[in-house]
Amino acid sequence: MNSLLLQLIQDALVVLIAPLLLGWVNQCRAWLQNRSGAGVLQPYRNLIKLFHKDAVLANNASPLFRATPYILFASMWLAASLVPVIATDLPLSQAVDVIALVGIFALARVFISLAAMDVGTSFGTMGARREMLVGFLAEPALLMVFFTAATISHSTSLVTIVETLAHKQFVIYPSLAFAAIAFVMVMLAENARIPVDNPATHLELTMIHEAMILEYSARHLALIEWASALKLLAYFTIACALFMPWGIAEVGNLAALPVALLALFIKLLLGGAGLALLETVTAKMRIFRVPEFMGTAFLLAVLGMLIHFLLGS
Amino acid sequence: MLNFAGQLINLFAAMLLLISFAMLSQRRVLSLINLFALQGLVLAVSTTVVAYSSNQHHLYYSAGLTLLLKVLVLPWILHRLIRKLNVKWDVETMFNIPTTMLVGIVLVVFAFNLAAPISQMAGTITRGTLGIAMACVLLSFLMMITRSKAVPQVIGFLAMENGLFFAATSTSYGMPMVVELGIALDVLIGMFILGIFFFQIRETFDSLDLKHMEKLKED
Numbered sequence: 001m002n003s004l005l006l007q008l009i010q011d012a013l014v015v016l017i018a019p020l021l022l023g024w025v026n027q028c029r030a031w032l033q034n035r036s037g038a039g040v041l042q043p044y045r046n047l048i049k050l051f052h053k054d055a056v057l058a059n060n061a062s063p064l065f066r067a068t069p070y071i072l073f074a075s076m077w078l079a080a081s082l083v084p085v086i087a088t089d090l091p092l093s094q095a096v097d098v099i100a101l102v103g104i105f106a107l108a109r110v111f112i113s114l115a116a117m118d119v120g121t122s123f124g125t126m127g128a129r130r131e132m133l134v135g136f137l138a139e140p141a142l143l144m145v146f147f148t149a150a151t152i153s154h155s156t157s158l159v160t161i162v163e164t165l166a167h168k169q170f171v172i173y174p175s176l177a178f179a180a181i182a183f184v185m186v187m188l189a190e191n192a193r194i195p196v197d198n199p200a201t202h203l204e205l206t207m208i209h210e211a212m213i214l215e216y217s218a219r220h221l222a223l224i225e226w227a228s229a230l231k232l233l234a235y236f237t238i239a240c241a242l243f244m245p246w247g248i249a250e251v252g253n254l255a256a257l258p259v260a261l262l263a264l265f266i267k268l269l270l271g272g273a274g275l276a277l278l279e280t281v282t283a284k285m286r287i288f289r290v291p292e293f294m295g296t297a298f299l300l301a302v303l304g305m306l307i308h309f310l311l312g313s
Numbered sequence: 314m315l316n317f318a319g320q321l322i323n324l325f326a327a328m329l330l331l332i333s334f335a336m337l338s339q340r341r342v343l344s345l346i347n348l349f350a351l352q353g354l355v356l357a358v359s360t361t362v363v364a365y366s367s368n369q370h371h372l373y374y375s376a377g378l379t380l381l382l383k384v385l386v387l388p389w390i391l392h393r394l395i396r397k398l399n400v401k402w403d404v405e406t407m408f409n410i411p412t413t414m415l416v417g418i419v420l421v422v423f424a425f426n427l428a429a430p431i432s433q434m435a436g437t438i439t440r441g442t443l444g445i446a447m448a449c450v451l452l453s454f455l456m457m458i459t460r461s462k463a464v465p466q467v468i469g470f471l472a473m474e475n476g477l478f479f480a481a482t483s484t485s486y487g488m489p490m491v492v493e494l495g496i497a498l499d500v501l502i503g504m505f506i507l508g509i510f511f512f513q514i515r516e517t518f519d520s521l522d523l524k525h526m527e528k529l530k531e532d
Contacts, residue, residue: 310445
């Protein structure tokens with residue numbers, strides 16, 4: 001009963017704070033660029049505005065095009081609620097392991113790409129192709145990162161990984177350090193952040209994610225934006241779970257929940273500021289450099305695993 | 314589980330491997346030299362840690378020698394050389410970089426497998442890192458093969474010496490002092506001679522691209 005309640009709390013929590021995280025990252029970027037920024041609540045205002053508008057659909061839009069925002073939102077919400085963020089005692093987490101998590105991300109990617117090509121505009125098709133180019137290179141790297149963490153804790157279940165890593169005495173894992181760098185690179189690519197894609201651009205030559213969702217408006221667009229925020233949150237919480245799982249509440253320990261919540265907020269604050277800093281100091285790379293970037297991420301993840309086998313740590 | 318020093322050595326070994334890969338993928342000569350200096354620094358620090366944890370006092374001298382030669386003198390000579398030769402251009406590689414990286418991964422797997430039985434027999438605290446040292450040597454080889462310009466090839470050669478030094482430290486707590494001094498001197502003199510060669514090559518071919526040297530053979 002308790003675990004079910006925890007799961008419900010987490011579901012509500014992730015879906016509510018996801019836009020806040022996005023707003024925080026944007027606010028940090030604004031500060032770093034010497035602008036005053038729109039405030040951390042701006043994503044909520046955008047969502048409310050979009051939900052109040054009337055949706056416009058292309059004449060030749062198929063049911064797939066209409067369904068995609070809902071599928072996208074549902075899968076990202078599911079992904080974000082699978083990751084143990086404040087407590088490890090989650091019934092959903094028991095059912096799904098990290099490989100299934102990668103599968104959920106892949107499902108969302110396939111649908112958004114299909115929907116982008118559905119209306120038949122050249123921008124949508126271009127965006128979908130680029131998204132697939134980035135995605136098929138990012139996915140193996142992400143899996144390798146998960147495998148490195150899984151070989152340390154001898155399980156692919158996120159809950160077990162978090163419990164193992166959080167309860168061991170402090171040990172330097174070179175393999176996890178490699179995996180962490182690889183994960184950050186994958187995170188930048190998958191969430192359309194700056195070295196790979198610019199989330200704030202509508203310049204046709206460079207955009208990837210924005211090109212795919214150009215045809216969407218109103219509530220559909222709102223759902224997609226919200227799903228993107230949830231995806232970013234999911235990646236952040238995965239990073240917290242794998243590389244800094246301290247402070248998470250254990251099974252049956254409800255008293256630790258406030259501390260866990262506080263720890264989560266501190267981690268997200270620092271992580272968001274770090275992401276904004278990373279995005280400010282790097283320049284966007286050419287699209288044909290992206291395979292090289294993702295290849296490096298894959299290499300680092302593989303090296304992490306190899307080093308784990310060699311050094312046993 | 315290893316103690317803290319052992320974990321530190323493992324971490325430095327992993328960093329050495331990472332720097333080797335960074336050198337393999339680096340296009341610019343200038344960054345290549347900086348990476349080489351960084352590799353020397355990591356090597357010196359890790360040697361110091363090994364010396365401290367195993368009470369081998371001669372390793373302190375090796376670490377000092379490494380610091381002096383590979384972090385300060387050789388990078389300084391290289392910086393001077395590329396300034397004199399005016400070759401701060403982009404390095405072009407013969408394969409594309411992702412392919413080189415994948416070949417590099419295969420080499421690492423090969424080296425790790427090769428080193429596994431040897432490191433089983435070693436009794437040092439650092440025995441696990443022999444595989445990484447061999448991987449560094451092989452990666453430097455790969456770097457020398459994939460580059461066509463003279464300066465990066467020489468840096469690959471020097472990085473290979475770094476890998477060999479690390480291998481010696483990890484299997485048998487370093488070589489005798491005489492051998493180490495000899496090698497250090499060899500590397501220094503080799504660097505001077507190669508530096509002179511650079512000028513000769515450029516004078517003859519108007520470029521430092523070693524592809525031109527293929528024309529020397531008779532048909």
